[in-house]
Amino acid sequence: MAAVFVDSFLAEFFGRINSVSYDYKLSAVYSELLLTNGGIIFPSVRNRGGMNLAIPSKLFDSTCEVVTTEVSRIHRSLGYGLYFEHPVRRSCDFAEDGAIVWSSKSRGVRWSPEAGLQFDPSPGWRKPTPKPVA
DSSP: OHHHHHHHHHHHHHTOTTOOGGGHHHHHHHHHHHOSSOOEEEEOSSOTTOEEEEOOHHHHHHHOOBOOEEEEEEEEEEETTEEEEEEEEEEOOBOTTSOBOTTSOOOOEEEETTTEEEEOSOOOBOOOOOOOOO
């Protein structure tokens, strides 16, 4: 019951409608200091239909892979996380340091109701692991 209470309190706190733009930093501090083996999902302050994920940077670096990036122009927001958008540019290639290589060809993307977004197989980018000092 305590875990449900804490989760509910944090979701309400991070999803406050009257939040100011820098409140997202609280979720970053919370995830770095208190979360060790997981993260927290909470409602977006700016878009009531959207969700945010806060996880510690070490966990992200060790388990997540960036597979694609996109810049889009939003033409009309319908609310609830729904909008009409037009892709401006996409990339699935990244330099060794994580910089986006915009000149690359984007790999194929498919969407289906059953599986959501699916990308053609291609390696993404992960934060390089430090090389041991000899």
